[in-house]
Amino acid sequence: MRGPARLKQRLTPYLLMLPAGLWLLVFFAIPLIYMASVSLMTGNLIDGWKQTWHWRNYTEGFELYGDKLARSLWYGLLATVACIVLAYPAAYWIAFKGGRHKSTWLFMLLLPFFVSFVLRTISWKLVLTDNGPVLKPLKNAGLLPDDFHVLDSGFAVVSGLTYNFLPFMVLPIYVALERMDYRVIEAAYDLYASRLAVFRRVVLPLSLPGVFAGVIMTFVPVSSDYVNAQVLGGPGNTMIGNVVQAEYFTNSNYHTASALSFTLMALLLLGIFAYARALGTKDVLEAAGR
Amino acid sequence: MNAPHLESNAPRLDPAFRRGMTTRRGALRLFGASAAALALGACGIPGQGGRGKVNQAQIDAFWKGKSRRGRLNWANWPGYMEDDRATIKAFTKETGIRVDYKEVIQEAAEWFGKVQAPLAANQSIGFDLMVVTNGIQTTKLIELGYLAPLDHRRLTRFAEHAGSRFQNPPYDPGNAFTIPYVSGVTGIAYNTKYVKDEITSIAQLFDPRYKGRVGMMSDSQELGNFGMFAIGADPEKSTPRDWENAARKLREQRDQKIVRKYYEQNYIDAVTKGDVWLTMAWSGDVYSLASDDVKFVVPREGGTLWTDLMMIPKTAANPVDALTLMDWLYDPRRNATLTEFINYVTPVPETRKFVAADAAEAKGEDRADLERLSRSPLVYPSDADLAKLRTYRVLTQQEETGYQKVFQPIVQGS
Numbered sequence: 001m002r003g004p005a006r007l008k009q010r011l012t013p014y015l016l017m018l019p020a021g022l023w024l025l026v027f028f029a030i031p032l033i034y035m036a037s038v039s040l041m042t043g044n045l046i047d048g049w050k051q052t053w054h055w056r057n058y059t060e061g062f063e064l065y066g067d068k069l070a071r072s073l074w075y076g077l078l079a080t081v082a083c084i085v086l087a088y089p090a091a092y093w094i095a096f097k098g099g100r101h102k103s104t105w106l107f108m109l110l111l112p113f114f115v116s117f118v119l120r121t122i123s124w125k126l127v128l129t130d131n132g133p134v135l136k137p138l139k140n141a142g143l144l145p146d147d148f149h150v151l152d153s154g155f156a157v158v159s160g161l162t163y164n165f166l167p168f169m170v171l172p173i174y175v176a177l178e179r180m181d182y183r184v185i186e187a188a189y190d191l192y193a194s195r196l197a198v199f200r201r202v203v204l205p206l207s208l209p210g211v212f213a214g215v216i217m218t219f220v221p222v223s224s225d226y227v228n229a230q231v232l233g234g235p236g237n238t239m240i241g242n243v244v245q246a247e248y249f250t251n252s253n254y255h256t257a258s259a260l261s262f263t264l265m266a267l268l269l270l271g272i273f274a275y276a277r278a279l280g281t282k283d284v285l286e287a288a289g290r
Numbered sequence: 291m292n293a294p295h296l297e298s299n300a301p302r303l304d305p306a307f308r309r310g311m312t313t314r315r316g317a318l319r320l321f322g323a324s325a326a327a328l329a330l331g332a333c334g335i336p337g338q339g340g341r342g343k344v345n346q347a348q349i350d351a352f353w354k355g356k357s358r359r360g361r362l363n364w365a366n367w368p369g370y371m372e373d374d375r376a377t378i379k380a381f382t383k384e385t386g387i388r389v390d391y392k393e394v395i396q397e398a399a400e401w402f403g404k405v406q407a408p409l410a411a412n413q414s415i416g417f418d419l420m421v422v423t424n425g426i427q428t429t430k431l432i433e434l435g436y437l438a439p440l441d442h443r444r445l446t447r448f449a450e451h452a453g454s455r456f457q458n459p460p461y462d463p464g465n466a467f468t469i470p471y472v473s474g475v476t477g478i479a480y481n482t483k484y485v486k487d488e489i490t491s492i493a494q495l496f497d498p499r500y501k502g503r504v505g506m507m508s509d510s511q512e513l514g515n516f517g518m519f520a521i522g523a524d525p526e527k528s529t530p531r532d533w534e535n536a537a538r539k540l541r542e543q544r545d546q547k548i549v550r551k552y553y554e555q556n557y558i559d560a561v562t563k564g565d566v567w568l569t570m571a572w573s574g575d576v577y578s579l580a581s582d583d584v585k586f587v588v589p590r591e592g593g594t595l596w597t598d599l600m601m602i603p604k605t606a607a608n609p610v611d612a613l614t615l616m617d618w619l620y621d622p623r624r625n626a627t628l629t630e631f632i633n634y635v636t637p638v639p640e641t642r643k644f645v646a647a648d649a650a651e652a653k654g655e656d657r658a659d660l661e662r663l664s665r666s667p668l669v670y671p672s673d674a675d676l677a678k679l680r681t682y683r684v685l686t687q688q689e690e691t692g693y694q695k696v697f698q699p700i701v702q703g704s
Contacts, residue, residue: 041334045406046433046687048337064704130565147502151565152551234551235544238703246702249403251694254335 039258049255057259065243065260072240073267075154076223079161080169083218084211086162087169091210092203095177106174110167117164121231124160125151152234160228165221169214176210177203212279220268240264338410339687341435344466349439353609361388362611365401365417367598368393368555369579370471372631380627381618387611395421397509397554402427409436409603418606419615421471424461424597425511425682426690428468431601433687437467438602444613445469447620455676456637459597461684468599469616472574472634475668475679476512476594479571481561483583489568492519492589496543504543505560505569508552510697511682512594513540516570517697519591525680530689533696540700552701573668574634586668588678595679597637630660635669642670 039057043049062069094105112120127134128150138144150156180203188198226241233239240260248257371377371391378389395401401422405415409431422428431437442449448469456470480489484503487494495504495516507513515525517536528536543549550566557569558579576586600619602612619625620637626644629636642664649660667675685693 038335043334043337044687044691045430046337046339048339049335051334064699065702068703129563131563149502149565235549235701235703236547243702243704246698250397250399251698252403252406253694 035258035261038254039262041255043255045252054255057255058263061256061259062263065240068238068240068243069260069264069267071238072223072264073271075158075161075229075239076219078158079165079222080215080219082158082162083166083169083214087166087173087214088211091170091174091177095174095180102178106170109170113167117227120164121160121227124156124232128156151232152237154233154237156232157229157237157239160232161222161225164225164228165218168217168221172213172217173207173210176207176213180206208279215275216272220272223268224264338434340433342432344439349441352439352604353441356610358387358610358614359608360386360611361390362419362608362615363390363392363417364612364615365392365394365420366471367395367421369558369575370421370598370632372628376631377619377624377628380624381615385614385618387614389615392417396556398423398425398427399509400554402430405436405603406434409605410434412605414605414607415603417603418608419600419602419612421598421600424459424468424599426685426694428599428601429461429684432462432467436604438604438606438609439466440469440602440616441613444610445617445620447617451620451622451625451638451640453637453639456597462599468601469620470637471598471600471619472629472632472636473595473597474634475573475588475671476507476515476570476596477573477586477588478568479557479561479576479580479584479586480568481564481566481583482585484564484567489585489587490590492516492591495568495570496520496539496548498546498548500567501546501548502550503567504548505551505553505557505566506540506543506549507557507570508554508701510694510701512570513552513700514693514697515594515680515682516540519589519593519680522591525594526683528683530692530696533693537696537700540697544700544703574632577633578631588668588675592678592680595676595681629669630663633663633666633669635671639670 037051038049040051040053040055041049042052042054042057090109094102094109098105126132129135130149130151131139135144135148135150139146139148184206185198185202188202193201223239224241226239226245229237229239229242244257244260244264247253247260370393375391378391382388401420405420408415422431442465448465452469456473458464462468478489478492478495485500494500495506506516514533514536517540518525518528518532520539521532521535523532523536551560553560553569555575557566557571558575560566561569561571561584562579562581571586573586573588576584600616602609606612619628622638622640623644625636625638626641626648629638629641630645630648645660645664649657649664652660663669671679
């Protein structure tokens with residue numbers, strides 16, 4: 001009887017892993033390997049693609065679109081920082097001063113995201129248009145030069161990115177602050193810490209894992225976003241996501257699109273690892289554990 | 291209920307379990323590496339080209355056993371149907387075929403990207419009829435065998451009423467897969483509230499005076515043609531050297547920040563609101579979609595003449611209904627009603643007398659509109675008008691790759 005029981009015991013972890021493992025294999029690993037393969041092919045839709053180990057797909061893509069890669073990471077950084085600046089005070093206020101209505105405030109913060117993304121972006125275009133309800137009065141009052149515009153600029157793209165990914169920053173920070181034991185803060189006051197010192201030495205360090213999780217959840221998708229640059233940007237604001245999208249869907253240049261995607265992925269992973277190193281691995285695990 | 295305390299209760303790992311993990315890891319690593327090597331070396335993606343020729347037997351085979359189903363899903367561009375969908379209502383009333391009409395096409399390349407994967411996999415795209423411009427994408431759709439071959443025995447009105455220029459075009463010999471919906475001209479639209487000079491030339495799109503106020507199109511063939519007009523080359527006879535020169539000119543225009551944005555169909559909104567003051571534009575849109583301040587001109591260097599084509603994807607669920615509609619639209623009386631709204635070049639020249647008759651019956655502003663329409667060179671162009679216009683160059687696969695490499699990065703800012 002010992003044999004089968006032992007076997008069962010040994011099999012259990014595999015069986016537990018099976019659903020998630022299969023899921024990852026079918027929808028992540030296989031497509032990823034396939035794309036890696038495509039990124040080294042040459043060809044076109046009519047004649048088909050052949051595996052030629054064409055590493056130049058990478059160098060050519062980088063030469064032509066390297067500045068778009070850099071811009072994507074830069075916009076990603078700007079939007080992530082903007083998200084932290086906006087999200088932290090909001091999350092702080094809701095967690096500590098929200099009282100009975102915490103969930104109401106959170107809900108209000110998330111409310112815009114129940115409206116379709118397309119509708120929100122189009123309404124931005126209506127409001128921010130050159131001679132629209134916001135800019136026209138300011139121009140008439142002489143506060144802005146006549147040719148000032150917000151749409152089709154880097155500012156509009158970063159603002160759009162910040163706006164669209166804000167909840168991904170608010171929620172983890174809120175969770176980190178909300179979990180905090182208030183008695184720890186009281187203890188700090190009892191030990192004659194000033195308000196600033198309490199924040200700097202108690203609240204902020206305890207909430208950093210939340211910030212860390214928020215950064216990962218915003219920086220990665222923001223850097224590869226293409227919708228905001230498409231709708232709110234001009235010719236000087238193209239992000240790498242737009243290039244990949246165009247290469248894949250409009251030009252059917254699957255090899256270039258794949259090579260660019262892998263380059264972006266490598267850069268993002270490098271960035272995240274460097275960031276994790278700088279903050280200490282413990283925080284990464286802690287953040288991942290939440 | 292304090293979460294952190296739970297961590298101390300976490301089960302300690304059984305040593306046997308740990309040993310298992312190392313072998314498991316080894317197995318996974320081996321499996322992953324071999325799968326990756328296998329896949330990376332895979333021989334490629336087969337080509338699908340060379341399917342652009344059909345014979346009668348193939349046509350019969352496609353249509354055999356297919357019959358009218360009483361419904362139809364139609365994908366079209368904005369501004370191509372009356373706001374109240376009067377033409378569709380009339381069609382439904384006469385034939386009993388219900389039409390689900392969607393304005394989902396904004397740009398030929400983008401649309402091709404959307405439908406390519408399902409059509410390659412022989413899956414439905416949810417539409418039985420779609421309208422795509424002649425050019426790179428239509429050539430590919432034909433070449434890749436994504437379109438249903440047309441049964442011309444059921445397109446008698448097309449044979450009878452289509453203008454000779456609209457039959458048997460070089461990009462689709464014998465109209466084997468497509469028949470025209472409308473033709474149109476790409477020229478310049480400008481908002482007279484902001485532009486005080488008269489716009490007559492493509493050179494004005496490159497004038498630094500309009501810095502940040504110029505719209506160009508993102509479609510590489512539209513953009514490329516205007517670049518070539520600007521350097522005095524004939525797009526139809528252009529060479530790769532002309533493309534390079536045109537691209538340089540277009541890059542200059544972009545880098546001097548003259549171009550505000552590269553647009554799909556949405557330029558019309560931008561020029562109406564004044565975000566751009568002058569922009570590349572399609573003739574009929576200006577009449578049917580823009581405000582009265584917006585004027586359309588064909589520049590003196592020339593404009594692009596294109597044709598939007600009706601076609602049936604090979605996976606259509608209701609192809610007979612689609613064919614019925616295609617033929618029905620070639621009835622001059624029906625087509626005249628549609629033309630009166632959309633203001634594009636109709637493939638049915640006989641509509642002109644119906645438009646003139648409608649003008650005689652109408653009053654006031656409507657009458658003036660219809661009279662203008664019946665005389666408009668943008669709806670009924672004369673041969674002299676057409677001589678000024680150029681179409682897209684028909685490109686081979688090899689040429690197309692080169693062409694796209696030259697013009698596509700401009701829109702992406704490279």
